[in-house]
Amino acid sequence: MDEELLLARIIAGIEGGGGGDDESHYHELVADLKSLLDTDDDEILDRFYVSLSSTASPFLRCFSAAMDSPVESGRLAISASEAYLSLLLSTNCPVFTFFSPVAFLSLLGSIRRYLKPRHREDSGAASQGNKKKRGRGGGSRKNARNPGREDGDETEEGGLDAKLVFRVLERLGSVLGFVHLDRFPDSLKSLVQTASEIPLLALEHSGVLNYDRLMEMCGRILGGVLSSDHGDVSLTAAEISKSLTPLLLMGKHQARSFALGFVSRKIMGLAKDNSELKKVVCNLPKFLVHKAPEKAEPRGFAVEAILEIVKAMEVEDQSEFVDFVMKMGQGKSNLRILAVDLIPLLMSSLGNSFGSISSEDGVEDSWGLGCLNALVQRCSDSSALIRARALSNLAQVVGFLSGDERSRSILKQALGFTGGETSEGKAMLHVDGELIVGLRLKEEDEVGFYLVYP
Numbered sequence: 001m002d003e004e005l006l007l008a009r010i011i012a013g014i015e016g017g018g019g020g021d022d023e024s025h026y027h028e029l030v031a032d033l034k035s036l037l038d039t040d041d042d043e044i045l046d047r048f049y050v051s052l053s054s055t056a057s058p059f060l061r062c063f064s065a066a067m068d069s070p071v072e073s074g075r076l077a078i079s080a081s082e083a084y085l086s087l088l089l090s091t092n093c094p095v096f097t098f099f100s101p102v103a104f105l106s107l108l109g110s111i112r113r114y115l116k117p118r119h120r121e122d123s124g125a126a127s128q129g130n131k132k133k134r135g136r137g138g139g140s141r142k143n144a145r146n147p148g149r150e151d152g153d154e155t156e157e158g159g160l161d162a163k164l165v166f167r168v169l170e171r172l173g174s175v176l177g178f179v180h181l182d183r184f185p186d187s188l189k190s191l192v193q194t195a196s197e198i199p200l201l202a203l204e205h206s207g208v209l210n211y212d213r214l215m216e217m218c219g220r221i222l223g224g225v226l227s228s229d230h231g232d233v234s235l236t237a238a239e240i241s242k243s244l245t246p247l248l249l250m251g252k253h254q255a256r257s258f259a260l261g262f263v264s265r266k267i268m269g270l271a272k273d274n275s276e277l278k279k280v281v282c283n284l285p286k287f288l289v290h291k292a293p294e295k296a297e298p299r300g301f302a303v304e305a306i307l308e309i310v311k312a313m314e315v316e317d318q319s320e321f322v323d324f325v326m327k328m329g330q331g332k333s334n335l336r337i338l339a340v341d342l343i344p345l346l347m348s349s350l351g352n353s354f355g356s357i358s359s360e361d362g363v364e365d366s367w368g369l370g371c372l373n374a375l376v377q378r379c380s381d382s383s384a385l386i387r388a389r390a391l392s393n394l395a396q397v398v399g400f401l402s403g404d405e406r407s408r409s410i411l412k413q414a415l416g417f418t419g420g421e422t423s424e425g426k427a428m429l430h431v432d433g434e435l436i437v438g439l440r441l442k443e444e445d446e447v448g449f450y451l452v453y454p
């Protein structure tokens with residue numbers, strides 16, 4: 001179509017009020033804009049910007065309405081989002097004239113809706129009906145408009161167009177270089193939430209989307225807003241950490257790996273030179289503690305995520321978190337059991353748990369001894385579940401700390417055995433006057449642990 005005619009049609013369509021509820025009007029408007037932006041005629045584009053400047057508000061209302069259209073309308077909303085982003089990125093576009101926080105929120109909403117699970121009710125009959133329609137040529141025209149497939153592209157009716165999703169996300173990441181969101185905090189927050197939700201939403205379409213590429217794009221978007229151009233970096237990082245929490249607490253999956261990697265590499269890398277951002281990093285494991293589920297398996301995933309983040313922290317920050325865990329051991333039951341689960345992992349992963357002991361009697365300054373004492377106290381917890389976990393985990397701690405002579409000596413001293421060695425070569429540990437555990441000294445270089453039930 002002639003560029004002059006395209007320009008006239010777009011202006012007329014906008015001045016006509018957007019077509020009310022006529023979705024076909026929005027489809028034509030989006031298609032015309034995309035066709036005009038594909039032209040290489042800078043003069044036509046400049047005339048378009050000048051003509052559109054006087055009707056910028058009606059234009060933004062039209063495209064917001066198109067981007068707000070329900071997913072049942074097909075690709076209209078996501079296609080309108082692609083066209084809007086392409087406009088902002090086009091040559092010599094007056095970005096400040098055409099960027100609208102309202103339109104931007106509509107754009108982000110269109111991405112979330114497009115990735116949400118499609119209708120599953122009546123899926124059997126409906127899918128059979130759709131297959132028959134496509135078999136009679138219903139899908140051929142659509143495929144003709146989208147020649148070639150890549151990244152598991154799916155363009156059938158009711159499906160997902162992977163190439164379109166990637167184009168939109170790529171343009172969205174590029175727009176962040178032109179539009180600074182420091183003046184639009186709601187838009188920034190919604191962008192962070194959307195980029196953090198996409199990995200979960202995309203699980204439904206993991207057979208269609210190239211998941212690694214999708215994670216890369218989400219990481220690029222989240223990394224892009226960690227700039228002073230978009231506001232206080234520490235506040236943005238806190239919002240990102242909060243939004244990524246559902247991914248951090250989920251089971252083993254690429255989405256969880258993505259979230260852990262982004263936090264431990266990107267955010268923590270920036271925190272080394274930013275004291276305020278460092279506070280956010282140090283508070284994240286504590287935040288996850290309070291968000292951790294109570295059921296055993298999901299709680300285990302939370303413990304693993306917390307440990308991975310703590311391992312990436314600097315030594316002094318790790319020490320601060322260890323102090324926090326020991327205080328957790330005196331808190332509510334959900335915190336006590338988390339402390340019991342965290343202590344053996346911290347002692348085995350961070351290393352040098354007894355490194356600060358400066359003399360034979362100087363056990364007070366060792367963080368490892370503090371953790372060990374906290375774990376021993378939980379062996380007489382009022383909760384049977386916590387008692388059982390503490391006894392089991394204490395056995396693990398004794399096992400991996402008894403591997404060298406120095407640790408064995410410290411263990412015997414720190415655990416405060418009161419019975420000495422018996423004729424059977426055993427030492428007994430009492431907690432609050434109650435016999436809890438015993439240590440069997442089999443040989444000089446071997447320590448065995450066993451439980452004594454009160």
